[in-house]
Amino acid sequence: MRVAAVQLNSNGEKARNLAVAERLVRAAAADGAELVALPEKWNLLAAGEEMTAGAEPLDGPSLGAARAWARELGIHLLAGSIAERSDDGGRSFNTSVLIGPDGADLTTYRKIHMFDVEVGGVVYRESEHEQAGEEIVSAAVDGVELGLTVCYDLRFPELYRILAVRGARLIGVPSAFTAATGRDHWQVLLRARAIENQAFILAPNQIGEAPPDFNSYGRSAIVDPWGVVLATAPDEECFAAAELDLAAQERVRERLPSLANRRPQAYVWPQLMEAHA
Numbered sequence: 001m002r003v004a005a006v007q008l009n010s011n012g013e014k015a016r017n018l019a020v021a022e023r024l025v026r027a028a029a030a031d032g033a034e035l036v037a038l039p040e041k042w043n044l045l046a047a048g049e050e051m052t053a054g055a056e057p058l059d060g061p062s063l064g065a066a067r068a069w070a071r072e073l074g075i076h077l078l079a080g081s082i083a084e085r086s087d088d089g090g091r092s093f094n095t096s097v098l099i100g101p102d103g104a105d106l107t108t109y110r111k112i113h114m115f116d117v118e119v120g121g122v123v124y125r126e127s128e129h130e131q132a133g134e135e136i137v138s139a140a141v142d143g144v145e146l147g148l149t150v151c152y153d154l155r156f157p158e159l160y161r162i163l164a165v166r167g168a169r170l171i172g173v174p175s176a177f178t179a180a181t182g183r184d185h186w187q188v189l190l191r192a193r194a195i196e197n198q199a200f201i202l203a204p205n206q207i208g209e210a211p212p213d214f215n216s217y218g219r220s221a222i223v224d225p226w227g228v229v230l231a232t233a234p235d236e237e238c239f240a241a242a243e244l245d246l247a248a249q250e251r252v253r254e255r256l257p258s259l260a261n262r263r264p265q266a267y268v269w270p271q272l273m274e275a276h277a
Contacts, residue, residue: 003035004028004241005204005220007233012046028239029073038080039204040151040176047212048129055083055092071103076141080174081150091131107139109148120180138168151175154189164197176206182217195227198253200244225249
């Protein structure tokens with residue numbers, strides 16, 4: 001399977017963001033990619049209030065355009081994430097949609113972990129404008145189970161392990177990973193999640209500055225189950241692509257069977273131990 005990670009420098013101009021996304025999705029498909037992934041907040045990356053104002057329903061114009069691209073190009077498209085308008089008009093969801101070659105949605109994932117941190121002198125409080133999802137999600141892409149995650153989820157290995165145990169062989173990580181953390185953590189975490197779950201990692205990232213104070217690291221990457229970085233994007237809007245050797249993955253899982261050697265009965269969370277005491 002050939003996959004591609006699209007790297008964008010999205011901002012507050014939706015029309016501009018969609019135009020660049022379409023150009024790069026088409027280029028990746030022309031390069032042979034069967035699965036193309038967009039980054040987090042690919043259609044709009046701006047301040048919280050602007051994200052809320054620009055939130056769309058799942059049948060809105062941004063995902064409508066993405067479905068049309070997938071259908072025309074005959075590809076699977078992981079539509080990174082967008083701000084999804086909530087039914088009550090309150091805080092939006094940070095939502096990723098996997099679209100099939102017929103333009104139909106295969107599954108929808110709402111980001112579970114909110115980025116409420118202080119890094120590089122900037123305070124981020126996603127929970128002020130976004131609400132967390134609750135469901136762990138995966139779906140098949142040409143017979144290969146793809147697990148869906150978004151950006152900050154990368155720091156929570158439990159989520160990735162559950163996806164792997166449920167059968168995920170490939171995990172998407174659409175991101176707007178900050179430059180401040182990316183320099184030290186981005187590739188380390190991507191490789192760790194790949195190695196410990198013996199899974200391919202497909203990680204499209206935002207790059208560069210966006211208002212009001214975003215600065216994303218870029219270096220979108222594709223990592224194999226041994227932790228080898230198969231492709232890394234240069235520091236510009238572009239895509240990175242690689243072939244996934246699924247037979248090699250099977251050999252890794254057979255010869256170093258760390259997933260099969262798990263002992264779930266020994267893994268009891270402390271609060272559960274106290275409840276049973």
